[in-house]
Every structure is written in C-alpha cells, then in structure tokens.
Amino acid sequence: MRFNPRWITASLFAAAAFALGLVLSAQSTSTFAQQAEATPDPMAGMDMSGTSAQGMDMTGMQYMSAEDMAAMAAHMAPISSDNIFPAPNDAGLQPLDYVLEDGFKVFDLVARPYLWNILPNVQVVAWTYNGMVPGPLIRVTQGDRVRINLRNELPEPTTLHLHGIWLEWNMDGMPHVSQPPIEPGQSFTYEFEVDQPAGTYWYHSHYHEDFQIGLGLHGALIIDPATPEENPPDVDVTLMINEVRTFGGLTFASMPMGGMEPNYFTLNGKSYPNVPPIVVEQGQRIRIRFIAAGQFLHPMHLHGHAFEVVGVDGMPVPENQRGIRMDTVTVAPGQRFDIEFVAARSGPWMIHCHIPHHTTNNFSTTHGGLMVAVVVR
Numbered sequence: 001m002r003f004n005p006r007w008i009t010a011s012l013f014a015a016a017a018f019a020l021g022l023v024l025s026a027q028s029t030s031t032f033a034q035q036a037e038a039t040p041d042p043m044a045g046m047d048m049s050g051t052s053a054q055g056m057d058m059t060g061m062q063y064m065s066a067e068d069m070a071a072m073a074a075h076m077a078p079i080s081s082d083n084i085f086p087a088p089n090d091a092g093l094q095p096l097d098y099v100l101e102d103g104f105k106v107f108d109l110v111a112r113p114y115l116w117n118i119l120p121n122v123q124v125v126a127w128t129y130n131g132m133v134p135g136p137l138i139r140v141t142q143g144d145r146v147r148i149n150l151r152n153e154l155p156e157p158t159t160l161h162l163h164g165i166w167l168e169w170n171m172d173g174m175p176h177v178s179q180p181p182i183e184p185g186q187s188f189t190y191e192f193e194v195d196q197p198a199g200t201y202w203y204h205s206h207y208h209e210d211f212q213i214g215l216g217l218h219g220a221l222i223i224d225p226a227t228p229e230e231n232p233p234d235v236d237v238t239l240m241i242n243e244v245r246t247f248g249g250l251t252f253a254s255m256p257m258g259g260m261e262p263n264y265f266t267l268n269g270k271s272y273p274n275v276p277p278i279v280v281e282q283g284q285r286i287r288i289r290f291i292a293a294g295q296f297l298h299p300m301h302l303h304g305h306a307f308e309v310v311g312v313d314g315m316p317v318p319e320n321q322r323g324i325r326m327d328t329v330t331v332a333p334g335q336r337f338d339i340e341f342v343a344a345r346s347g348p349w350m351i352h353c354h355i356p357h358h359t360t361n362n363f364s365t366t367h368g369g370l371m372v373a374v375v376v377r
C-alpha cells in the first residue's frame with residue numbers, strides 16, 4: 001500500500017477533534033493551525049467526561065477528505081450569537097392565535113434566533129418559532145382548513161414539516177423533494193384540511209435537522225375532535241422533550257455523536273428545577289402528552305401511580321386494546337404518547353426520564369433536566 005501523508009494529517013486532526021471535542025471554525029480553511037487560532041475559546045466546547053482515545057470509533061477516519069473534515073468542523077462549531085437578543089417570551093408552547101381568512105384558520109410563524117434561558121443562570125442561543133422554545137401551541141379542530149405562514153429570519157434556509165399530519169405531498173416540507181428550501185428573508189405558506197384522528201402531533205424544521213430541531217425549531221400541534229370528548233381529562237398537559245449542549249457560554253447543536261452529546265435536557269424548553277410543577281387536585285384525571293423532539297430516547301417514569309397509554313402518535317388507542325397499566329413509557333425521537341392517570345394520592349410525585357444522566361444539569365450531583373413534579377393537593 002502506498003503511503004499517503006494526508007492520512008496521517010487526517011487521523012491526527014480527527015483524533016484531536018473527537019478526543020478533545022476541539023471546536024474549529026469552518027470559515028477559516030487555509031490551515032488547521034489557523035482554524036484552531038480562529039476559534040474564540042477552544043476549551044469552551046470541550047466535554048472531557050470519559051475522554052480517552054480508547055473506545056473511540058476511528059473507523060475510516062484516515063479516509064476523510066479535506067471537505068469531510070471541514071464539514072465535521074462546521075458541525076462541531078458553536079452557534080453564532082452575533083446580534084441575537086433575549087427572547088420576548090419566557091415560556092414555550094404558548095397558544096397561537098389565528099385569523100380567519102377565506103374559510104382558513106391562518107397561523108403565522110417566524111423562525112428567528114434568540115437568547116433563551118433554560119435555567120435562570122443558563123442561557124443558550126435558540127432558534128425559535130415566534131421567540132419561544134418550544135414554538136407556540138397550534139390547536140386546530142377536525143374539519144378545519146388551516147394555513148401556516150412561515151417567515152424565515154434564520155441565517156440559513158429552513159422548511160416546516162407538519163409531523164403526522166395527513167396533507168398533500170407539496171405541503172410536506174421536504175426540501176428539494178416537495179419544495180425548494182425557504183431562504184433567509186423568504187416565506188412559505190403551508191395549507192391543509194384536518195381530516196384525521198384527533199390527538200397529539202407536532203411541527204418542526206425539516207432542513208438541517210441535526211442543528212435546527214434541537215436548537216429549538218419544534219412545536220406542538222394538537223387536533224381537537226369535531227365532537228367534544230365525552231369524558232375529557234381534568235388536566236391536560238403537553239411536555240416536549242429536547243436536549244441542549246452548552247459550555248462556556250457557547251451553544252452547540254447537540255447530537256448523538258462523540259464530543260457533541262448534550263449536557264442539559266429540557267421539558268418545554270426548561271431544565272428542572274426550572275420546570276413549573278403540574279398542580280392538581282386529588283382524584284382528578286390527568287393527561288400528559290409526551291413529544292420527543294430531540295435525538296435521544298427518554299423512558300418517562302411516573303412515581304406513585306400507574307398510567308394508561310390512551311394515544312400513540314396522535315392516534316387514539318382503541319377501547320378494546322386499553323387497560324394495560326404502566327409506570328414507564330419510552331418516548332423515541334418523533335414519537336408521541338398520551339398517558340392518563342387518576343391522581344389518587346396526595347403529595348408531590350415526580351415524572352422523570354429514567355436515564356439518570358438525563359436528570360442532571362451539566363453533570364450536576366443534584367437533580368436537573370427531565371424532571372417535573374406533579375403536586376396532588
């Protein structure tokens with residue numbers, strides 16, 4: 001085999017990037033040394049937990065081209081916070097008003113970066129819909145005709161995918177397949193008629209999802225039944241799950257990739273203990289709609305009670321398949337589980353992810369992340 005000096009360079013660079021989580025600027029492409037110098041604070045993106053060359057999957061690294069390495073460096077670079085201001089809202093999933101136009105319920109979304117607090121002392125760069133994470137709650141009714149106008153004020157193209165909604169292919173939000181990407185400064189209108197089961201759905205970017213969804217471009221879409229439920233729950237709560245990576249005041253897209261793992265975990269855009277408790281009366285029936293927006297699995301566990309799954313991916317569980325009681329349900333990326341339980345016992349009861357690391361904030365020894373208290377009075 002002929003010796004190729006580029007392999008050595010590639011291997012060294014890849015090892016440095018992966019083992020140390022070194023964050024390089026993609027803009028400077030002349031030499032790796034210059035790239036490293038151009039990085040404002042290379043230590044900032046470093047996750048030294050378990051850092052070791054052992055266990056690292058280096059398969060194929062020596063074959064990476066300069067383009068591959070530049071793409072990887074861009075992937076690992078911090079998200080720009082230039083000219084980004086604090087978000088106008090401090091809570092996600094706020095109900096979105098619509099106007100009626102030609103028989104359509106018309107909703108307006110603007111995708112735009114803001115600074116977002118997941119904890120009082122932890123602020124990240126979020127890519128938001130309407131200045132909140134998750135984006136606003138879009139609530140429609142079976143039979144509605146719906147229009148969603150999306151304006152792109154991000155630094156890169158985007159699209160909107162209405163996850164689980166039965167619509168025409170050209171409204172599906174797949175860039176280069178069903179539509180051209182929406183360029184910065186441009187808008188696109190999505191239109192559909194609600195002709196499917198009532199339940200829990202969601203919407204998210206379908207462009208550069210590895211970055212855009214996790215940075216905040218996701219929200220909930222709930223379809224209400226045309227005929228109101230005979231026996232609605234007393235309390236109905238939606239919990240969107242996401243993951244965040246931030247070090248040294250810089251935000252990084254989090255992903256299941258060495259050196260890019262999240263160090264914060266959020267319910268409706270906030271990490272425990274900054275997640276508002278769900279306060280209920282003893283004997284009330286509670287519905288929780290779990291939506292996993294990010295890139296990780298989350299086995300969500302309820303203390304002190306058993307629950308029933310009443311909806312999966314928006315679809316109601318048929319009566320003759322009901323009755324299985326559980327206390328933990330794993331919500332995979334994209335999935336929705338609607339659970340219901342009667343708050344039988346008074347006291348504070350936790351709902352939390354059962355991957356213990358997901359209940360920490362930046363490796364804290366105290367609780368954080370995916371936890372919320374159900375306070376039964």
Ligand SMILES: [Cu+2]
Binds near residue numbers: 296298299353354370
């Ligand atoms: Cu989890």
